[in-house]
Each structure stands twice: as structure tokens, then as C-alpha cells.
Amino acid sequence: MVDIQSHVIPTDALVASTIDFPAQESADIQIRRLVGLLRERGPGGLSQVFAPLLATRDRALAGELSADGASILKKYDDLISRALSTRYDTLDTALVRTSFAVAEIDGLGIISYANDALRALLPDAVGRDFASLFGPRSADVRAALSAQERQSLRLDLHRGNLPSIHLRGELGPLTDELGRPGAYALLLGVEEEEARFDTLPDGVLRLDPEGKIVFANHRAEQLIGAGRTELQGRQAALMFADCDAGEAPKNFSDWFKSPDGRKEKAELISLGRTTIPVRITVAPSFDASEGCSGAIITIVPIAEELVRAELQHVLSVPNYEPEELVLGVMEAVRKIVPYDLATFGVYTEDMRHHKTLVVHPKPEWGWTTAWFPLGEKVHDFLLSGRTWGDDLRATAIDLTPGIEEDSVLKNIVMSGMKGWVTLPIAGGGQRIRASLTLLSEQAGRYDGSEIALMRDLGVEKALLVAEANLLRRREDRVRTLQKRLATADRYEELAKCLGEGIADCFGWDYVAVFSIDRRDGLFRIVYQCNRTGTPDVDYGYTQPLTEGLLGAALRDNTALAEPDIEAECQFDYKPVIPGRRSALAFPIRVVQQSPTPSRDEIEWMLSIESGMKNAFQGPDMVALNDLLAQCEELLRRRWLKAVQLSLLDAVEQAVVIVDRAGKLRLTNRWADALFGRPGGALLGDNLARFGADDPDRRLLNSSTPVAQVRLTLCIDTAVYVPTLASQRPLNDDYGHCLWLFTDLRQEAQHSTLSYVEETVNEVAQHVRLPLMMAKSVLGRAMSIAKVPGVIDNIDAARRQLDKADITYERLASTLAIRQEPDRPRQIFDAVDLLRDAVLDLPREDIESCELSAFPLEGKAEPFYVSGWPEQLRFAFRSLLSYALFRRPNKSKIGVRLEDLEGCKLHISLSVANVDDPDSVTSPSLGGQMDAAALQAREVASLALRTVELAVHRHNGKLYRSMDQSTLMFAIDLQGTEL
DSSP, rough: OOBBTTTOTTOOOGGGOOOOOOOOEEEEEEHHHHHHHHHHHOTTTHHHHHHHHHHHHHHHTTSSSSSHHHHHHHHHHHHHHHHHHHHHHHHHHHHOOOEEEEEEEOTTTTEEEHHHHHHHTTTOOOOOOOOGGGGHHHHHHHHHHHHTOOEEEEEEEEEETTTEEEEEEEEEEEEEETEEEEEEEEEEEEEHHHHHTSSSHHHEEEEESSSSSEOOHHHHHHHSSOHHHHHTBGGGGEEETTTTTTTTHHHHHHHHHHHEEEEEEEEEEESSSSSSEEEEEEEEEEEEOEEEEEEEEEEHHHHHHHHHHHHHHHSSSSSOOOOHHHHHHHHTTTTTTSSSSEEEEEEETTTSEEEEEEEEHHHHHHOOOOOOOOOOTTTHHHSSSOEEEEHHHHHHHSSSSSGGGGHHHHHHHHOOOEEEEEEEOOOSTOOEEEEEEESSSSSTTOOOOOHHHHHTTHHHHHHHHHHHHHHHHHHHHHHHHHHHHHHOOOOHHHHHHHHHHHHHHHHSSSSEEEEEEEETTEEEEEEEEEEESSOOOOOTTTEEETTHHHHHHHTTSSSSEOOOOOOOSSOOOOOSTTTTTEEEEEEEEEOOOSSSSOOEEEEEEEEESSSBBBBBBBHHHHHHHHHHHHHHHHHHHHHHHHHHHHHHHHHSSSEEEEEEBBBBBEHHHHHHHHHHHOOOTTTBBGGGBBSSSSSHHHHHHOOEEEEEEEEEEETTTTEEEEEEEEEEEEEEOOOOOEEEETTTTTHHHHHHHHHHHHHHHHHHHHHHHHHHHHHHHOOOOOOOHOOHHHHHHHHHHHHHHHHHHHHHHHHHHHHHHHSOSSOOOOEEEHHHHHHHHTSSSSHHHTTTEEEEESSSSSOOOOOOEOOOOHHHHHHHHHHHHHHHHHHHTTOOOOEEEEEEEEEEEEEEEEEOOOGGGOOOOOOOOOOOOHHHHHHHHHHTTTHHHHHHHHHHHHTTTEEEETTTTTEEEEEEEEOOOO
């Protein structure tokens, strides 16, 4: 039977086609019967429901209609039925199958229809009182049903012992089949909202109007220590206590039911009865009708709030070093995720190495590995989402076989670390840039929730900033070093910039620049930057070119490294600084002419050492390669400039380079002499203006190559110089041309200069003989003189004659020393020779000398050299005489001897308060005669080139420098083993 009054359709209801419609039933009864059948949703749909009614009608009209009339009626019945069925059944199917719960509520508030979605939530929904399903909000639902207007409510569907379900309900008017005001209910699930709550970093509780929990997100479950099913139905006020021990339950209960929002500190009481200081925010939840449907409580532990604030502070501090920023992050994290040891490090781009940059707190044992090798599994492991555990050693060995021998891993394990959790720092896509690892002596300390917590607090973003700052700092330091290298003037300054800059950029302990002396087969230190705390290596240190790591890098023509010196040395490494664990030798090339790099192009060898093993990997090496490539370019430019200047000076023609406009851009010293201008004064002048007449000017202004042509230059008013000129394109990128001028006056001048030079030398030879005889006569006179005053005067005269002879000796010896010696070497004492040169000076000159480590009397430690004593004596006497000549009245000449390691002798002569001889100008004599005059003065006063040649012949080097107003000569001699 079908209960028409209650509209309840039994599940075993008869199929509609079997029900007869008695003719005596009223229309209202028949309508209710049809509505009940429609609610049953039979398989035939609307057509099947109406078929019995139409059949009853047909029987009633059987005697009234003809066969044709009955056929026409049936035709229209079918048409109307099909049309209505098509529309009704389509809508009905959609209503049945929708994922939203739908109910029809009759005028008594009873559910008369429930679709599949509602039956899935509440199988016995049909026939139940609709408002009673929503617990504390039943009254609100009844009011909405009776209002007979569309309303939207937030509701919690109570299902007995099953968890309640939060829904948004839309209620609207719908008259039932008895004509009573009923309603429809469209109940929408809010799973998306709950899923959104689950992603929040803070705890979220949703309460009903009575203050009971109907939903808790994942973070709230963690904080309270219970699942959401266990929490549903509990009074939320019982889970909080006032920080000041007030009447907490009463106060919190009022807060949670109040329509006003509130934010307060409190203590959260977990189900395990532990308390956590939190800050709670209570926000009332309203329906569209502005009726309060409960409350949303946000729970933020005070510790997390403080960590967020601390991280913001750390990030806001300007000029923080990246390591300080990381330490600040670690200290903040420790307040919410306890650890006994924390490490932060970066990865190479190929994920083959990892470098630990910050360790907190600093362990008692030494962290001795720079770049850790990584296995192929590490990248996938860091992306797996499960980066925590209780056996660090086993995990490390599984990911990187062979790492069990690493001393750092051993020390970590020996210090008792068990639990660990790693926060990967991603840089976009699949790239892992860095990681933060927390270690604890307590097993089971970490369960992986710490990773989400740290990400929610912004730890990953803060560490990404630190990693970017590390990269930026290295790039800034490299750029600064590049600028310093570009502005370095001298060879030694360039080596100093390179050594100190590399130590600053990469933090390596010891950086030395060695030059390659192929003549002696030795590496020699040019500069060293030592930050190890141990004494510097003596600058006299040398190493054979065939030995050690430096020798192997030179032999193999490539950079070589010793990654673990303590374990094994592959290249016969020779320790420079004790206690280093890894070393690198990096060749620096200057000349680059061969298609492939050649070891003969290597002029410097960079030696880098570190107290960490495997120190030379990753982005450091990429940056070092780029940096040294620029350094090589600078050295190459310096070398090419030196070659250019040497070639320009070696060419005994005037060299002039002009641009497309014919303006002078570069000249050599012969061109400066030819045009009668000092170096650089011709820059920017138009070469054509020096033509003596119009044809010469047109020729000088032309860019057409000229093989050889005679032209006359007018270098000054009425000063004409006949020349032989040639011009050719320079074949550069800027259209410059090269002019070569030969001064035709040189032929005549050459013979004149040769005559003068021979005459001067001949005069010097003739004058020296009388001077030497006079000195000898005075010596004999001293031996027979009896009066002391006479003896002193004779000795003074003899010494003055000897001093005067130095000038003639220069003139007479210049040609002789330039020629190759005509007799074999002999071994003699260089110190004794120098002492004789000083003792032969007049007494007042000896008193003007300030001698250091140089005994004039007694036996001195001999220093033997192999050569020709008269040539070295000439060098000493010429330098002493020149120093005395340049000495101001009250200044002294410093003469210092210094024994060096490796059987070397350093002799220095210094004169203070003198003018720079290079800046003293003489009246210009013009052209070649001017150069000859300068050469004559130089030979007569010092003969520096001759002195230099004499020193060089005795395996020595001569240095001349001007430091402010102090003129300095230095001689380094190499001794001979007896």
C-alpha cells in the first residue's frame, strides 16, 4: 500500500502500472497517489506513472469514441506524454545523480524525498523531521522553513555516532501536493573549505553555536594530540585555560558564543594534559541571513609567533653576513624544533657535491671536509618528501656508498646523534640549492612534521635569501678582485692582488704565486697570502720544476689537486704549510700562440692549500677558472705591452702610428728625438703639419701605402730634417697606419760619433797612465816620508787621484767590458773586493758612508764568486762614485751587506734626499745628437749598462729604484761552492 497522507513510499511499493485508479476516488486522492508514484522514481519514469490513469480513462470512454477518435486521442496522449517525460525525466535524473544532497520537505517539516547524495549521508532520511537533523541549529532551520523565502545557513548534519558533516544549506519555499507550504533543501558540502583549512600553518577549530567542536584541521590535531573524529562534539572551552589562572572555562565559553571577534593569549590543554602557550583568535561564523552559526578559532603557538617575528627581524637587518643570517635562522628554529646540532650547506648544480657552510653549535671536534661527495640517489631522496629518520649513518651510506670513512660523519655518529630531519631548500623546478639538517641525540625526536612547520614559518624562504646572498657576496668579491687586478701597476702588485683576493673570495688558508725560472729549473715565490696562523714560508724558498704537485701540474699542463693529503698523495705533494688537508696547483699562462695550450706558455703557478679536505670543487672552481682567465689576459696584455715597447725602442728608425684622420697616436723614442718633443707630447698632432712643403704635406696626409720616398720634415721654425719614409696599413680594426722615418743626417752623424767615441776612449787611455803613475809615485813618497802631516797629505792626494781615475776608468772600460772576456774565470772574494773599493776612497768620502754588516777592519766572512775581479771592482767603484756625486752635503750613503739562504749575497747602496735622475732634463740638441749627448753623459757619470753587464757576468742582478727621494742600488750575487 501507498500511505498517501504521510507520503512515505515503502521500498516494496507496487509498480505503478499495477495500480488501478478507481473511478469513485476524488481528484485530490488521485493527485496525491500520482505524486507518491512520481517520488518513487520507477524505471519507466513519468510515462509509466501516468499509463494506468490513461488506461482507466480509455475504458471509461470506450463507448463514447469511435475507433478513429480513440486512435487520434492515443496519438496525442503519446505525443504529450513523451514531451513531458523527456523534460521531467531529464531533470529528475540530474536531481537524483547530483553530488549535492537534495530534500523535499512537506508542510509538516517531514522529508518526503531524498536524493541519492542525501541517502548516502543519512540512509533513513525520508520520513524524518528535517530540522531535528541539525542539533543546536534546529530552531534556526524551523524558522527558515516557515519563513517561506530563500535562505542560506551553515549547518552541521548530526548522524548519531557518526561524525557530523558541515554543510551549507539553501532552503526555499516549495508547496507540497496537499497545497501546504513546504520547502526544498539543497545541502552543499564544504570539503574544499576544510581542505583549505588543512593547508594552513595555524590550528583551526570550527564550533557550532553551543561551542562544540565540529571540525579540526591537521595542525589543530597536532597541537591537541587527537584526531578530528575524537574531537567532534567536545566543548572547546574545556581545552583552553587563562594564562592568569582566571575563570577560564566560563570566559572561553562566552567568547566562543559571542557575536564579537576576540584575540587573546591563552594556554592550550592537550588531551595528554600538557599545556602550550598560544594566541587564539575567535571569529564568529555568520549565515547569509547574518545569523550566527558558530565560530572559527585560530590557534597560533606563542613560540611560533615569536619565531616568525624573529625571522622577520633577521631578514630585515641590513649588511648581515650570510653566515650570520643562517645562524639567526637556526637559533629561531631551535625554539620550536629542538636540536643538538644543526648544519646548513649548499649543493653543486649537478648534485654531485655538498658543502657545509654553517654548523651550530660549533662542535668540539674539527669539521675537516669542505665538499662531501654525493651519490646518485641523493637528488631523488631530497625530492621524496621523506627526509628524516633515526639512523643518519645508515642513510648516508645508502645514499653515498663509501662515505662511512669520512671523519666528519664518524664524529657526528660518535657524538651520539641519532634522530635527524632535513629541510631541502628548492630553487625552482627540480633544483635543490641548499638544505638545513637538524640532528638530535634523542631517537624518534622527528617525524617529518617539522618540515611543514619550518616551511610554514618561512624558514625555507629565509635560507634561500641567505644562499642568494652567499652567491652575491662571492660574485661581488670576484668583481672587486677583477677591478684590482685591472689597476695593478707592477708585477709584484699583481701577484699580491691575486693572492689576497683569492683568499678573500674563497676562504682558502694559503695562496702563493710562484714564478717559473726555467733557466735554473726552479719555482720561486713571488707572493704568498698566509692565513693559517703559522709562519710564512721564506721568500728564498725554491722547488725544482720536476717535483711535487707544482711540478706535476707543469708537466701535465693542467690544474691538479690533492683532495685528501692525509689519506694519499697522488702527485708527490711537497707541504709548504704544515697541517693542510688538500692542495691545488693552477697554471697561469702569458704567451698564447699555439692552437692548444702549451706548458711552455706557463709563467706563473698558483699554489693553494686548505685545512679542509676536498676543498676544490663546485662553483668555487668555476669562479676561479673565470678569474684566472681574466688574470691571464691582464698578464698577456702587460707582456705584449712590454714586447711592443721593446720592439719600438729596438727599431733604429722613427716609428709613428697615425689614425684615419692622420693624427699621431703612438711614437717610439727615436720619433720623439726626431721631432724634438718628449714622449707623449706628439699625441693628437696632425702628421701632415710637419711636412716642409705642400707635396710633403699631401704625402703625409695620404693613406696610400708608400714603399720608400724621400721627404723633408719641418720639426721647428727653420729646422728641416731630410728623411727616407715608408708607410703601410697596420691592419687593425681602426684603420691606423704605420710610418717609418730614417733620419738621413744619421750617416754623417754616425761617422762623427764614432770619431768622438774613439777619441774620448783614446784620451781616457792616455790620461789614465799618468794618473796611475802619479798615484804610484805618491805611494812611494808615503813610504819614505817621516813627518805625519806630510804622510796624511800624500795619502789624501793619492786617494783623490784614485777617485778621479774612476771617470776615466768608466770611459776606458766601457768598450772592454762590452766585449767578451779573453781569459778564463777565476774565483775571488767579492766582500774583500768591495771593502777595497770603499777603503780606496778619500777619508771624507769614507766618513760619508754608513756601513751596515760590513767590517772595514779585521777578517770578514768571505763570499766567493767566479769571474773577473777587475770587472766587478769596476762595477762597485762606479756605483760608489756615482752615489758620492749625487749625495747632498748632509746626507750619508748607506752600504749594507746581507747574507741570504742558498749562498746568496745582497749588497745595497742608498742615497737619501736626491732628485730623480730621470726627471732632470738637459737642453735639447735635437735628434740623434741629443741621444748621443745623453749617452755620453751617462757613460761618464755612471755607465749603468756597463755596470749591469759586469754584475750579470758574475751570476748576479742589479736593481735600481727611486722611492720618493731615496735613490737605491741593489746587487744580488750568487756564490760559488769551493
